[in-house]
Amino acid sequence: MPNNRIIVDLSERKLYLLEGDRTVKMYPVAIGALAAASPTGRFTIVNKAPHPGGPFGAYWLGLSKPHYGIHGTNNPSSIGKRVSHGCIRMYNQDVTELAGLVSIGTPVQIRP
Template identity: 70%
Template sequence: MPNRRIIVDLSDRMLYLLEDNIVLRGYPVGIGRMVTQTPVGEFTIVNKHPNPGGPFGVFWMGLSKPHYGIHGTNDPSSIGHLVSHGCIRMYNTDVLQLASQVTIGTPVTIRP
């Protein structure tokens, strides 16, 4: 698998997929509310689950910080806003595309 990583930029509410430090794609995301902020730091993808049900849309990718992940949403109008309990929400079509391009162990940097 190529040298891929994910950067989530909370200030512009975007998730970027990089390969060898070149941005392949940017995706708009919804992030944590003021009281349940998305954690900042270095993480990895530790699991991947299609069709997790509930508010998690069509795909879940768990992060190495327990209870946090990158996932789809059943509320597409929430993308681009401070809406979650700390997770990173994506449009369902985007999360499926991203999930097909990364593996368990992919590094994820979340920056303010």
């Protein structure tokens, strides 16, 4: 998908995939707990890994901020809550779909 970008709105607990200025997908997400808040700012996707193991679910999309990413979960009931260690957590089918739509270098903005 050319000219795409991701916006994560922490207050809405939603991830938006945009193509240009048009929203093409919206996904519910879990965000960082109060003691381990998700970082805000502008990042890029620096790596993609299917089946990363552990609690990261079906896919890992690593961000340019080390140790942070957008990933699946083995605890789907956590989606919509403030429960992660700062990462953006998605349903496994959603993160797998997203991984197929974005490439390394895709801009990611995480806003409060």
